[in-house]
Amino acid sequence: MRDRLPLLVVGGLLLAAFLGNLVLRGASRGGFADTLSTYRASEGGARALYLLLQESGLPAVRRSADLQVLDEQSTATVILLAVEVDGSREDDPDETQLAVERDKGLEDEDVPHEGFNVFQADALNKDEREKLLEYVKAGHSLVYVPWGSRENPLLDALEVKLTKVDTTLPMRTLVPPMPTPYTLGVERVEAKVQAFLKLPSDAVPVLMDAQLEKPVAAVLHYGLGRVLVVGAPELAMNQALARADNAQFWLSALHTLGPGPYEFSEFHHGFRNERSIVDFARRYGLHFAVAQLLLGVALWSISLRRFGRPRLPPESVRVGATDALFAMSRLYREGGHQPFAAGLIARGLTQELALYAGLPAHTAAPKVAEALQARSREDLADTLRAIVRRADETQSDKDLQQLAARAAELRNRIHPTEPTRGLAASSEES
Numbered sequence: 001m002r003d004r005l006p007l008l009v010v011g012g013l014l015l016a017a018f019l020g021n022l023v024l025r026g027a028s029r030g031g032f033a034d035t036l037s038t039y040r041a042s043e044g045g046a047r048a049l050y051l052l053l054q055e056s057g058l059p060a061v062r063r064s065a066d067l068q069v070l071d072e073q074s075t076a077t078v079i080l081l082a083v084e085v086d087g088s089r090e091d092d093p094d095e096t097q098l099a100v101e102r103d104k105g106l107e108d109e110d111v112p113h114e115g116f117n118v119f120q121a122d123a124l125n126k127d128e129r130e131k132l133l134e135y136v137k138a139g140h141s142l143v144y145v146p147w148g149s150r151e152n153p154l155l156d157a158l159e160v161k162l163t164k165v166d167t168t169l170p171m172r173t174l175v176p177p178m179p180t181p182y183t184l185g186v187e188r189v190e191a192k193v194q195a196f197l198k199l200p201s202d203a204v205p206v207l208m209d210a211q212l213e214k215p216v217a218a219v220l221h222y223g224l225g226r227v228l229v230v231g232a233p234e235l236a237m238n239q240a241l242a243r244a245d246n247a248q249f250w251l252s253a254l255h256t257l258g259p260g261p262y263e264f265s266e267f268h269h270g271f272r273n274e275r276s277i278v279d280f281a282r283r284y285g286l287h288f289a290v291a292q293l294l295l296g297v298a299l300w301s302i303s304l305r306r307f308g309r310p311r312l313p314p315e316s317v318r319v320g321a322t323d324a325l326f327a328m329s330r331l332y333r334e335g336g337h338q339p340f341a342a343g344l345i346a347r348g349l350t351q352e353l354a355l356y357a358g359l360p361a362h363t364a365a366p367k368v369a370e371a372l373q374a375r376s377r378e379d380l381a382d383t384l385r386a387i388v389r390r391a392d393e394t395q396s397d398k399d400l401q402q403l404a405a406r407a408a409e410l411r412n413r414i415h416p417t418e419p420t421r422g423l424a425a426s427s428e429e430s
Helices: 005-027 049-055 093-099 103-111 124-136 152-158 246-257 277-286 286-303 315-334 338-356 365-374 378-393 395-414 421-429
Strands: 060-063 076-082 143-146 162-163 173-177 189-191 195-198 204-209 217-220 225-230 262-265
Touching: 005 286, 049 060, 049 246, 103 395, 124 152, 124 217, 124 225, 143 246, 143 421, 152 225, 173 217, 189 246, 225 246, 338 365, 338 378, 338 395, 365 378, 378 395
Parallel strands: 060 262, 076 143, 076 262, 143 225
Antiparallel strands: 162 195, 173 189, 173 204, 195 217, 204 217, 217 225
16 A cells, blocks of 8 residues: 555546646636637637627627527527537538548537537427427527538528538638618628528528628528528637627627527526536636645645655564563463464464565465565565475474574565564564
8 A cells, every 4th residue: 555655646636636627727717618608708709799789788698598498478589609409410421521621521510619518518409499490480580600511400490501611711701792781881791601501582691702602691581580590600709700890790680680688598508507516616716725625635645644664663662562472472382372373473474475465464375475476586485385384383382483483584584674573582482
């Protein structure tokens, strides 16, 4: 155990450092949330869009519940930014592989997650999709910004197809193909495009690639409601709102879609109504207290152990042990228990050599000898076998004295720094 304790301590400290790093990264305001989450303040988040709506007087809220229960009396516009949909598929993988870098392949279509968000971010399931489509059909609005170009049941219901854009193309300039209230005050928009849209005949394109003349954003009528589909997720990111008329596009489009409130679904980015202890800690700075507690426990555990060679026992302990050994030897001698005493000596020596060989203390002598021989300690193995044989043949005080002296000599070879005078003296006395 003494040999393994430093490894355990180092491993524990590394584990504490790793967990502390995860908590600190989770507590970082700029990176703890998922891609296109309104809680994320770094480049890939949508916090700027959320604050833009609030500062412009548009009622923007975060929704931390699923979409299985939607109030039909509400006028809320649901906004799904880079939300995965159950049942997504790649109808034309060859097209996607030709449009992305060779080393990425179809992985380019996966929504990038931060840390444990890959386990926390839920996809839009079938029940939520059906409730959402019924909600839109009743006359409400929806904003859907898919990630990548995979088809899914939600786009199928809207009769929209996605075409993967070559990732080597630079940032695209998007322009309104016709004047509409959705692009009021918008002359041009600049963003990286992931997919062009194939629209049904009754769709209204609102943004189109200026050079390729392919639609990137469009409004579709579904029942009595409307759906804004945008094939450029970067258009909603923090880094893009300062370009050209990007911010004005969102203000005009959302203002035209409905009076609000505008509900950004954070449930599908891993934010729910309930909060775990870890979430509470990282939000209110308790991770520092947890780190200090772990450090204190580590230091306390280290203080209970010491490293290096065993210390010599105090003089009083040695004298007391010697006196006890003298008394025991007299009892065994007067009672004629030489064979029993020899067996105790052999058994104790075997137990100590078993621990030295890395075996349990109750291991039999032949197994201990084999383990010592495997460790290239043939001298210890041969001497142990000889002592065990002589223990069975001990009948007199002289035999017992010789056996004890030999056992003491063998034990001294294991621990050369430990005193053996007491055992030698007891051997002479016996």
